[in-house]
Amino acid sequence: PGRSELEPGVEGFGRLLTRSVAMRDAFRLARAAAPTDANVLIVGENGTGKELMASAVHEHSARAHAPFIRLNCAAIPSELLESELFGHRRGAFTGATADKKGLLEVADGGSVLFDEIADMSLGMQVKLLRVLQEREFRPVGGTASLRADVRLICITNVDPDEAVARGQLREDLFFRLNTIVLSLPPLREREGDIALLVSRFIGIFAERHRRILTGIEQAALRQLERHPWPGNVRELEHVIERAVILTTGPQIRVEDLPDTVRHPGTGLRTSSMPIGQSLEDLERLAIVQTLERTRGNKRAAAAILGIHRPTLYNKLRKYGLWRADPLIVGREES
Ligand SMILES: Nc1ncnc2c1ncn2[C@@H]1O[C@H](COP(=O)(O)OP(=O)(O)OP(=O)(O)O)[C@@H](O)[C@H]1O
Ligand SMILES: [Mg+2]
Incomplete structure (x- = not known):
């Protein structure tokens, strides 16, 4: 919706909405930075x-009509990332049967999104830094360099200063990325x-699920306002979608909300161990339930399970829990 259609006090930027001061500050900075080429x-x-x-x-940049390529650094094995980004020449390695364009070339003139940048391997961070400094890159197995005309947008859900302090994010790369x-x-x-x-969300989901709803009862809204929302807007979105589907009245009621929201503090329900199954079944179950708890966040799940992330990915593949394609390029998941 255009900004003019919003009710007073509500501000929008792209598909984001807010009334809060802190978000408006972010919107203001984003509006100023978007048209520039600043990372x-x-x-x-x-x-x-x-x-x-x-x-x-x-979308608010001069590159809006050029490609916007997304790449999830946590989901792509680091051995693959280099050829994904830079492309490769025929014969560069076993299996490279033809030249392949890298994402930096595909995104030429546009923007590249590096999601979970702190999960990029340190070796790859050096290579990315070089691209930023020299504005060119060389396909794997190639001899000539290509010009890189891309704007970088990076995302992290860990505090970048802490990631630098832990040695997970290179300081020199961080200094290149933190202009805005x-x-x-x-x-x-x-x-x-x-x-x-x-x-x-009631408007969106009532329409999607063909429900006629007038809103939410005060008591239910109060309950939502009391919840700490560890999964933030995505969690709220799911809770409302579920409530829209469950409710029978014209308004969402407290009983349409999930237990975690209705009874604060019960989020960490203990589950009993189902005895009589193989260790493999139990492992699979532990992984599934932990991922549910972390709302799909694999880094957090690996931490809870006490294993390294690559090990978690291997197990996800082993148990057929891996989503279709680990190279997340394209629309956002929701
Ligand atoms: N301010 C907002 N207004 C409207 N919808 C929002 C807002 N913020 C988030 N959403 C919705 O919440 C969901 C999560 O948003 P998004 O995928 O951009 O979050 P994220 O920070 O990338 O999450 P993650 O860290 O889990 O990848 C999306 O479905 C999005 O449409
Ligand atoms: Mg995301």
Whole structure:
């Protein structure tokens, strides 16, 4: 919707909406930075709207009609990332049966989104830094360099200063990326946004699921406003979609909300161990339930399970839990 259609006090940027001061500050900075070629770093917890913000920055730039390529650094094995980004020449390695364009070439004139940049391997970070400094890159197995005309938009859901301190993010790369930092506050700190987003989501999901709904009961809204929303806007979105489907009345009621929202503190329900299954079945179950708990965040799930992320990815493949294609290029997941 255009800005003029919004009710007073509500501000929009791309598909993002807010009433809160902290988000408006981020919108203001984003509006100023978008038309420039400055690299942008977007920081925020899970589900705070980082990908929507990245799209909005691209769409408000002079590159809006050129490609916008997304790449999830956590999902792509580091051995593959280099040839994905830079492309490769025929014969560069076993299996390279033809020349392949890299994403930097495909995105020529447009923007590239590096999601979860702190998960890029340190070796690859050096190579990316070189691209930023020299504005050119060389396909794997190639001899000639190609010009890189791309604008970088990077996302991280870990604090970049901490990532630098831990040695996970190279300081020299960080200094190149942090010209413009858009920091998206967690939903619980956005005053007025829960009511705003609830009514927006009721509208969207009532239409999608063909329900006639007039809104939400006061008691239910109060309950939503009390919840800490660890999964931020994405969690709220799911809760409202579910409630729209469940409710039988004209308004969403408290009983249409999930237990986690109705009874604060029960989020960490203990599950009993189902005895009589193989270790493999138990492992699969532990992985599935942990991913549910972390709302799909694999980094957090690996941490809880006490394994390294590549190990988690291997297990996801082993148990057929891996989503179709690990190279996330294209529309955002929701
Ligand atoms: N301010 C907002 N207004 C409207 N919808 C929003 C807003 N913020 C987020 N959303 C919705 O919430 C969901 C999550 O947004 P998005 O995917 O951009 O978050 P994210 O920060 O990239 O999450 P993650 O860290 O889990 O990848 C999307 O479905 C998006 O449409
Ligand atoms: Mg995201």
